[in-house]
């Protein structure tokens with residue numbers, strides 16, 4: 001037991017502890033900001049959609065389209081597989097009854113920093129496997145989840161459950177956050 005006490009007293013252990021604590025404090029501060037900005041990002045998406053030629057009013061919401069309903073069957077989206085697609089086995093691709101969800105999907109792609117904006121249809125950026133499209137109009141964090149990395153976040157459904165790396169990923173991958181930074185965040189990936 002005394003061995004452990006020695007380890008804890010060592011300056012390098014204390015430094016690790018301080019670093020971990022610093023990361024926790026930073027994450028907690030960023031959390032509040034990210035929650036506000038991702039809601040703003042959703043509002044902005046809705047403004048963009050409303051402005052389109054066949055625009056949809058911001059007051060209209062949809063909770064019927066699943067992520068599989070919204071996505072076209074394409075293994076590049078990292079949800080589908082080659083051959084018989086399990087992802088689209090029960091839920092097929094279909095048009096949103098409000099002409100809305102596929103437009104939100106398009107906007108999520110557009111906001112992704114690492115998408116080729118000239119070839120949006122083949123963008124591999126957003127992690128669709130993480131998100132639940134039925135909640136896009138109700139819970140902006142489901143939009144944030146499209147900008148997280150693929151692993152480890154499927155069952156984390158709020159900002160509070162998301163770790164430091166996840167919060168940073170949302171800030172870097174979702175270009176909407178760029179306007180809050182003087183530096184270009186592109187090289188930080």
Ligand SMILES: [Zn+2]
Nearest residue numbers: 073080085088
């Ligand atoms: Zn599929």
Ligand SMILES: [Zn+2]
Nearest residue numbers: 062065096101
């Ligand atoms: Zn829909």
